[in-house]
Amino acid sequence: MNGSNFAITPEPPYFAVIFSSLRQGEDNDYGKTADRMVELAAEQPGFLGVESLRGTDGFGITVSYWESEEAIKNWKRHAEHTAARERGRKEWYEHFELRVAKVERAYAGPRGDR
């Protein structure tokens, strides 16, 4: 079985964007913008799913899954996303690391089921 936090992804290959970040300062629309970005990403062609967590110390990990590199590039070019990223750099993040990776194999457990 699958909790609601898990992304449901197809057989590999597909792509993952691993975004690790440390928040800084006050909310300044961060929470509502983050929710909006997840909602908007889910509407994009090639979006497969997202898994996300943030700790009380402000460190977070968000992994989004995509069918292709082209889908990732198109999402990067989306105007509302571009504006949000700009605010992220200026206002919301102390530091982040963004990694684009090709998922080559995948397993589920404990019994391989979903």
Next chain:
Amino acid sequence: MNGSNFAITPEPPYFAVIFSSLRQGEDNDYGKTADRMVELAAEQPGFLGVESLRGTDGFGITVSYWESEEAIKNWKRHAEHTAARERGRKEWYEHFELRVAKVERAYAGPRGDR
């Protein structure tokens, strides 16, 4: 600058193991075993770093970074790690998804510095 939660990784390509999991039940040595696995992984050839979070609902994301697929396979075969995985399947996890991915490109921010 870089908070202590971030993995310090080299220029791509390298590999990521994305482990998303939902805990179940009591601790049953889970906490100490998880700590020990991070300690042990860090001693393995080809280990680059790890980023990890778990929420209060039991959902967690751990991303470990490795120089090569061979390093990942060697770690998978490690006896103490194999025993821990077996307990994970039987005792600790309601569900998990494990994805092995090749990191193709990476960026840091907000100013590209570390």
